[in-house]
Structure formats: C-alpha cells, structure tokens
Amino acid sequence: MKYKAEDLLKNGKIGTKQLAEITGDNRSVVLLIVHTITKALHIDIRDTITNEANANGKVDTDVYLDKELLECYLAMAPMIKKQRAIRAEAETKRLKEAGLI
Numbered sequence: 001m002k003y004k005a006e007d008l009l010k011n012g013k014i015g016t017k018q019l020a021e022i023t024g025d026n027r028s029v030v031l032l033i034v035h036t037i038t039k040a041l042h043i044d045i046r047d048t049i050t051n052e053a054n055a056n057g058k059v060d061t062d063v064y065l066d067k068e069l070l071e072c073y074l075a076m077a078p079m080i081k082k083q084r085a086i087r088a089e090a091e092t093k094r095l096k097e098a099g100l101i
Contacts, residue, residue: 012066012067013065015050015064016063016065017062019073023077029081033073033076033081034063034065034073036080037080038069048063048064048069049061049062049064050063
C-alpha cells in the first residue's frame with residue numbers, strides 16, 4: 001500500500017527519515033529542502049529537531065515537520081529541486097566553456 005506523507009503524521013509530526021522514504025529522495029536532499037524552507041520562513045531549524053529513543057534504546061535525532069511545515073515542504077520541494085537542477089546545469093555549462101571539465 002502506498003502511503004502519503006500526511007498519513008504518517010505521528011503525534012502531529014513526521015520526521016525527515018520517513019519523508020525521505022515516502023518521496024524516494026535521499027535524506028540529505030530532504031534535509032536541504034527543509035532547511036531552505038525553514039530559512040525562508042525565518043524558522044530556526046533547531047526548533048524542529050527532536051530526540052527520540054528508538055527500539056534499540058539509542059537516541060535518534062531527526063528533524064520533524066508539523067502539518068503546516070509538511071504542507072510547505074510538499075508544495076515547495078518540486079520547485080526547489082528544479083531550481084537546483086537549473087543551477088547545476090548552468091554551472092556545468094560554465095565549467096565546460098572554461099575548459100575545466
């Protein structure tokens with residue numbers, strides 16, 4: 001069964017690990033997008049970090065998004081990914097023209 005991110009809100013929040021699993025993106029990409037969004041909204045990303053004990057008794061630290069931040073993520077992630085791809089393409093072209101690659 002395919003889950004949507006909203007279906008996995010636990011205690012009103014979802015972690016970036018679960019979000020990465022759902023979206024199929026690398027967790028570092030998810031964290032980068034979350035950081036970009038929180039920065040744009042003037043939210044200190046440290047306010048979104050939560051420590052939780054996992055099944056092994058170890059403490060997991062993750063960034064958790066509430067429903068509103070999740071909605072921002074789902075709306076903004078495609079645009080941020082596209083913007084990053086355009087920048088990467090432009091940088092590759094610049095490096096090729098300079099003979100560096």
